[in-house]
Amino acid sequence: MLIVDCGSSKTPQIVSAIEEFCDTKCIGFHDLTEEMAMDSIGLVFSGAPLLITDIDMSKYLEHVSWLKSYPKPVLGICFGHQLIGLLYGAFGSKMREDRDWQEIEIIEESPLFNRLPDCFEMMEDHCEHITIPPEFKLMAASDACINECMQHETKNIFGVQFHPEVSGNYGNILLENFYFICEK
Numbered sequence: 001m002l003i004v005d006c007g008s009s010k011t012p013q014i015v016s017a018i019e020e021f022c023d024t025k026c027i028g029f030h031d032l033t034e035e036m037a038m039d040s041i042g043l044v045f046s047g048a049p050l051l052i053t054d055i056d057m058s059k060y061l062e063h064v065s066w067l068k069s070y071p072k073p074v075l076g077i078c079f080g081h082q083l084i085g086l087l088y089g090a091f092g093s094k095m096r097e098d099r100d101w102q103e104i105e106i107i108e109e110s111p112l113f114n115r116l117p118d119c120f121e122m123m124e125d126h127c128e129h130i131t132i133p134p135e136f137k138l139m140a141a142s143d144a145c146i147n148e149c150m151q152h153e154t155k156n157i158f159g160v161q162f163h164p165e166v167s168g169n170y171g172n173i174l175l176e177n178f179y180f181i182c183e184k
């Protein structure tokens with residue numbers, strides 16, 4: 001699996017968690033190419049120390065515009081979630097800072113949530129959120145953020161606002177579920 005490091009200090013935890021069940025390769029965001037992505041079973045985009053409402057996102061969106069026709073599974077975490085959303089037409093906005101555990105409530109079943117309870121806690125680290133873009137469904141929410149998880153209606157593209165890589169057992173289960181999606 002290809003882990004795309006968007007600059008998050010938590011990227012090593014993503015790599016460590018996913019290495020438990022498959023081979024991983026980690027590359028920087030700007031080094032990512034469509035050809036590289038095609039050689040992987042799937043992509044995971046990390047968080048980033050960037051605010052989508054404070055920077056011009058066009059160069060980031062242009063760099064991954066090919067994702068809209070990418071045939072393999074994709075998981076975006078925090079900034080990665082926001083990046084996917086913006087690529088598909090979501091809007092971002094500031095919110096109250098959330099850097100603690102949140103109870104996430106599943107709204108709709110998804111293979112990403114296999115073996116997880118209807119409500120589970122995940123660690124948050126953000127102060128922005130995105131709307132649900134066209135072609136996506138809202139999958140989970142919290143009291144702090146409506147769009148905690150979204151899923152494309154027809155493709156295996158997922159975004160989570162929270163950080164499963166630092167959320168213990170439930171986070172590891174979610175990442176393993178993504179691996180199972182990639183293996184199908």
